[in-house]
Amino acid sequence: MTRYRIVPDALSASLSDGAVLLNLYTKRYFSLNDTGSRIWSLLEHQASEEEIVETLVREYDVEKPEAARAVNQLLDDLVAERLIEPTSV
């Protein structure tokens, strides 16, 4: 079960239509849509990748394989942007 930690240099601002993330170390910012913003809020609550997928399937009109692909892609992007990092639990 993979979990992620938000790095200390990451700042986030949630809005009505999404969120903006900022990495104070890399000096880069990242915009998220509404679904991405929901995933970020789940990461803030230390949800695992599997728990995030299950939540999206419950809350959105999406099949599990599609949700798993989207979550995995976003998590990869956030890791690449050094906004989150995997933790060993």
Add this chain to the structure above:
Amino acid sequence: MLKLREHARFYVHAAGVIAPDRRAWLLTGETGCGKSTLTYSLARCGWPVLGDDGVVLERGSEGVTVHGWREPLRVSIELAAWFPELSQRESLVDWQDDRHRVDVNASFARRAKMGGVIVLQRGDRDVLLPLAPTAALAMLVRQSTFLLLTDDHACSHLRLLRDLVESVPCFTLEHTSAQLSSIHDTILAVAG
């Protein structure tokens, strides 16, 4: 600017003008998007200027206040084709400057309550469209270099920008030279 930041006042790369309803509108966008030119166009119509390249934002009990960042307002002498009075200032042009700018007269103001945000973009048509909060915040983040300092104020700075875009109307304006004479009508149509 760092001292201002310690007092929860945050600089943003944007022009600021005050509409007839006394609300401040930020004109922001990438360098060369027309901030100074449109600011001058509004100043000629009697709109007080808070700054043509930067303003300072501060959170108050009634929303965000925009403070002026007073520097001389400068526009290209090539705009004399639209603003004939500029031709009288040709002897004052800084010809070493790539854009051949000249200082122009404007009425400056010290501060005003926030009214709205317009992200400028030069294009081949004149169209004003609502801008979603996330897109508006991303642009303001991009124009807020000091936000990226790793100090205790970065979080307050980002939250102020977030609250700002959620509380006032935000637009994107693709514009041609036609806006030089109609920008005041464009903003008045959406102000308030």
